[in-house]
Amino acid sequence: MPSPIAETLAVVLLAGTLVCAVLRPRGWPEAAFSVPAAGFLLASGVLPLGQAGTEIRSLAPTVGFLACVLVLADMCDRYGMFEAAGAWMAKGSGGRPVALLALVFGVASVVTAVLSLDATVVLLTPAVLATVARLRLRGKPHAYACTHLANSASLLLPVSNLTNLLAFSASGLSFARFGAIMVLPWLAAIAVEWVVLRWFFASDLVGRGETNPGTPPPVPVFAVVVVLVTLVGFFVTSLLHVAPAFAALAGAVALAVPALARRRAKARDLALALDVPFLAFVISLALVVKAVSLHGLSSVVARLMPDQVSLWSLLAVATMAAVLANVMNNLPAVLLLLPAAAAVGPAVVLAVLIGVNTGPNLTYVGSLATLLWRRALRQRGEELPTSEFLRLGVVTVPPVLVVSTLALWASLKLVG
Amino acid sequence: MMQPVKAVVWVVEGTWRGCVDAAGRHLSADVQVALVYVEPSDVDEVTAAATAGLLGRGFTRHRPTRRPEESTGQRALEFLVAAAKRLGREDAELIHRRGRPEREVIAVLAQDVDLLVVARDGDRSRLGPHSLGHATRFVVDHAPCSVLLVWPDEPPGLESMPPPG
Numbered sequence: 001m002p003s004p005i006a007e008t009l010a011v012v013l014l015a016g017t018l019v020c021a022v023l024r025p026r027g028w029p030e031a032a033f034s035v036p037a038a039g040f041l042l043a044s045g046v047l048p049l050g051q052a053g054t055e056i057r058s059l060a061p062t063v064g065f066l067a068c069v070l071v072l073a074d075m076c077d078r079y080g081m082f083e084a085a086g087a088w089m090a091k092g093s094g095g096r097p098v099a100l101l102a103l104v105f106g107v108a109s110v111v112t113a114v115l116s117l118d119a120t121v122v123l124l125t126p127a128v129l130a131t132v133a134r135l136r137l138r139g140k141p142h143a144y145a146c147t148h149l150a151n152s153a154s155l156l157l158p159v160s161n162l163t164n165l166l167a168f169s170a171s172g173l174s175f176a177r178f179g180a181i182m183v184l185p186w187l188a189a190i191a192v193e194w195v196v197l198r199w200f201f202a203s204d205l206v207g208r209g210e211t212n213p214g215t216p217p218p219v220p221v222f223a224v225v226v227v228l229v230t231l232v233g234f235f236v237t238s239l240l241h242v243a244p245a246f247a248a249l250a251g252a253v254a255l256a257v258p259a260l261a262r263r264r265a266k267a268r269d270l271a272l273a274l275d276v277p278f279l280a281f282v283i284s285l286a287l288v289v290k291a292v293s294l295h296g297l298s299s300v301v302a303r304l305m306p307d308q309v310s311l312w313s314l315l316a317v318a319t320m321a322a323v324l325a326n327v328m329n330n331l332p333a334v335l336l337l338l339p340a341a342a343a344v345g346p347a348v349v350l351a352v353l354i355g356v357n358t359g360p361n362l363t364y365v366g367s368l369a370t371l372l373w374r375r376a377l378r379q380r381g382e383e384l385p386t387s388e389f390l391r392l393g394v395v396t397v398p399p400v401l402v403v404s405t406l407a408l409w410a411s412l413k414l415v416g
Numbered sequence: 417m418m419q420p421v422k423a424v425v426w427v428v429e430g431t432w433r434g435c436v437d438a439a440g441r442h443l444s445a446d447v448q449v450a451l452v453y454v455e456p457s458d459v460d461e462v463t464a465a466a467t468a469g470l471l472g473r474g475f476t477r478h479r480p481t482r483r484p485e486e487s488t489g490q491r492a493l494e495f496l497v498a499a500a501k502r503l504g505r506e507d508a509e510l511i512h513r514r515g516r517p518e519r520e521v522i523a524v525l526a527q528d529v530d531l532l533v534v535a536r537d538g539d540r541s542r543l544g545p546h547s548l549g550h551a552t553r554f555v556v557d558h559a560p561c562s563v564l565l566v567w568p569d570e571p572p573g574l575e576s577m578p579p580p581g
Contacts, residue, residue, distance in 0.1 A: 021471045030471055097430060121466045129459065133491045138429045139459045147466035203538045203549030207430025207568060281471070331471065364469035389462055 006046045007295035013037040014288050018329055021281065022365055029277035031284060038284035038291075047291040055290050056283060061245060062165045063279050068248035069159050072230065073119035074273035075255035078265050079223035085111075086127035087216030090135055095209035097137050101198070104128055104145045109153040109190050113160045114231055117150040125150075135209035141201035144392060148197070152189040152358045152400055155182050159234065159248065162282070163334040163356050170342040171349040175238030181350060181411050188407035189358055192400045200392055226254045282331075289335040302340040305348065311409045314351040317341065318405045321355025322362075322397065329366035330356040347412055351405060358400045362393035422448045423531040424511075426521055426555070427499045434568025435535035436502045442533070442564060450509035451499050452524050454517040455492050489514075518554035529561050535568040542576035 020033035041047040076082070085107050093100035108128075112120045125146040132139040154161035157179050158168035168178060198205070233247030259265040293301070304320060306313030324333040334356045341348045360366070425439045436451075443449060489512055496510040513520040525532055534556065537549040548556060556563055 022468060118470055121463070121470060125463055125466070129463070136429050136432070136495060138456075140456065140462075143459045143462050147462055150466060151469075203546075203552075204430075206537050206540070206549075207433075209430065329469075329471065360469055364465045365471075388458065389465065 003295045007292070007297070009044070010041060010046055010288065010291035010295060011297075013041060014292050014328075014332060017285060017288055018332065018366070021285075021329075030281040031277040034281050034284035034288060038287040041288060041291045047287060047294065051290060051294065052287055055286055058169065059283055059286055061243060062169050063282055065159070065165055065243075065245035065248055066162055066282070067274050067279055068245060068252045069116050070118070070275055071252040071256060071270065071273045072227070072248060073115040073123060074269070075252065075259055075265070076115060076119070076220075076223050076227060077123045078259055078269070079220040079255065080217055081220050081223050081227075082123050082127040083217050084219045085124070086131040087213070088219075089128070090131045090213040091216060093135065093209075095135055095137075095211040095213075097141070097205040097207070097209065098198070100132070100135065100137060100209075101141055101145060101205060102194075104142050105149065105190065105194055108146050108149040109186075112150055112153040113156040113186065114227065116159055117154040117161050120146055120150040120153075131213075134213050137207075137209040138204045141197060141204050144201070144389075145193070145197055147364075148193055148361050148392075148396065149190065151361050152193050152396075152404075153186060154357050155189055155354065155404065156186040157182070157234070158244070161353075161357055163330055164353060166334055167338060167349050167353050170338045171346040172342075173346050175244045176235045177238075177415075179235070181346075181408070181415050182353075184407040184411040184414075185350075185354060185404040189354075189400050189404045192403050193396060196392075196396045196399065200395065222258070223255060226251055229254075285332060286335055289332050293336060293339065297336065298339065301337060302343070305340045305344050307344070309345060309347045309412075311406070314347065314409055315402065315405050317348055317351040318355040318401055321352045322359030322401055323355075325356040325359040326363050326366055330360050347408070350408055354401065354404045354408060358404060359397060361400070362390070362397045364389075422450065422529050423533060424450045424452055424521075424524060424529050425499070425503070425508075425533040426535075427451055427453050427496065428517075428535065428537060428552075429495075431535035431537050431568035432495075432499055433502065435533060435566055436499050438535070438564070438566035438568075439533040440503050447531075448509075449503070449505050450511055450524075450529075451496050451503070452511040452513065452521060453492055453496050453499075454520040455489070455512070455514045456517055457515050516551075518551040518558075521551075521555050522558050522560070525559055525561050531562045531564060532559050533564045533566065535566050537568070540567065540569070540572070542572050542578070543574065544577065 014037075017030075017034045017037050020028075021030040024030065038047070038052075042049065042052055089100060089103040089107060092103050108120050108124060111124050125143065128142050128146055129139055132142050154164065158164045158175055164178075168175070171178070173181070230247055230251030233250060234244045237244045237247045256265070256270055260267065260270070306317065321333060321337055324337065327333075334352065337352045337356075338349065341352045423439070423443055425436060427435060439449070492512045493510070496512060500506050500508045500510060511524055513524070521532075532555070534552060536547045537552050539546045556565065
């Protein structure tokens with residue numbers, strides 16, 4: 001097939017896959033569209049079988065790692081960890097909204113870093129909203145803190161974000177080295193979010209809530225210990241040159257087995273937490289992106305990458321990644337940028353991550369999908385999101401991007 | 417001044433105690449009182465957008481983004497009951513709405529309300545400016561009735577007022 005036609009076909013299928021993943025017609029899972037799309041590209045020869053095989057083999061460990069982290073986070077919720085975190089924050093805040101926001105920042109940053117951004121959005125945010133309601137405080141600053149930090153505070157470790165897991169395997173960095181370099185950018189992103197959110201929501205952080213929020217549930221000590229041991233395990237395995245995915249697997253098993261035995265969770269819950277359709281979506285999306293790259297886009301991306309690492313080139317790469325993440329979505333954006341970035345070196349890979357992780361606070365799903373999503377909401381007669389989240393994105397994303405990249409540059413100088 | 421027939425007290429998290437106390441001081445017992453609380457819908461909108469951003473990654477299909485006590489409005493009702501109790505007017509009408517707070521409050525006021533009692537919620541460290549948050553400013557601007565604007569706590573002293581420009 002001539003390259004322009006193959007490229008057009010691959011781009012159309014990528015756009016279709018993303019649109020369907022967001023709109024999910026008839027409530028079908030994302031994979032219901034991406035798997036046939038990848039299959040079609042394979043059958044039509046747009047994506048050669050050999051290339052697909054290599055891509056799947058290189059992705060398999062990352063997808064396995066992701067599955068373990070998904071189960072680990074889900075199990076933490078079943079042991080009541082997020083409920084306990086909410087009660088702890090309620091008590092610690094003494095009903096003061098700014099104190100609660102500070103605690104939410106701390107907890108959301110740690111949960112995102114250790115259990116991934118999904119855990120913050122899906123498991124921690126409802127617990128935070130319930131806490132805010134119990135304290136009779138305004139929920140908006142705390143809700144935004146969770147959703148923003150899920151992205152901005154996902155810079156620290158390879159497990160913090162699926163984009164990091166993908167970049168981790170491409171960068172050649174060890175788990176410990178990844179964390180050591182990213183600790184400064186992570187702290188910088190959180191600090192900028194704090195300053196901006198504190199200012200943006202000043203009039204919502206007023207008064208005093210209830211000071212007696214009720215008896216807190218017991219702290220799930222076993223689950224907390226397992227997570228801490230797993231975290232140490234990530235670093236130890238990496239020092240021993242063993243894949244850190246095994247630490248995640250051990251942690252997931254350590255929580256799942258007693259949970260199943262004591263009927264805290266059923267086998268079905270475990271299967272749902274594993275989310276095989278989503279794992280299939282990641283692999284098939286990667287194949288579709290591979291097809292897009294193969295037929296010309298990879299050389300365009302490679303030309304956009306810098307030849308050497310400088311502060312300016314890192315800023316340019318992070319900005320480009322953020323723009324791309326907002327045009328499409330951060331998952332295909334990182335898949336598209338990684339091969340060319342990895343060819344330059346790990347510093348550029350990390351700059352890409354700063355862009356694709358912090359950039360989505362502007363539109364969350366990517367602008368194309370946001371437009372369609374808004375249209376779908378309007379057709380269903382539902383209320384459209386206010387312009388507030390866009391305004392907040394505009395005032396946070398650029399400074400977070402710049403300050404985190406400066407921190408990355410400093411970190412590279414310090415850690416080497 | 418004509419005696420108000422129907423007054424609405426807008427209870428908002430954080431400032432509701434001061435607002436309710438001021439209403440208790442200023443409204444006579446024969447005034448018909450309604451307490452209104454608006455549950456802001458934008459909190460759900462932002463969490464829905466963030467969830468959509470995950471592209472359905474992991475467990476999102478199987479979990480609600482809100483706890484049952486929030487989605488049924490039970491918490492909101494408890495809040496209104498607590499406010500009525502503090503006011504000492506357990507006969508007060510309790511109005512629970514969901515949406516954009518400023519729009520919903522104006523819609524309530526349009527139903528033959530004579531007076532709105534509302535608290536300042538902006539910068540209260542000095543006598544203005546910016547002592548009203550966005551939603552409060554909108555309501556004060558658009559209210560189709562008289563407005564009793566109260567300091568939910570002790571007002572700052574005159575010396576806190578910025579000097580003339």
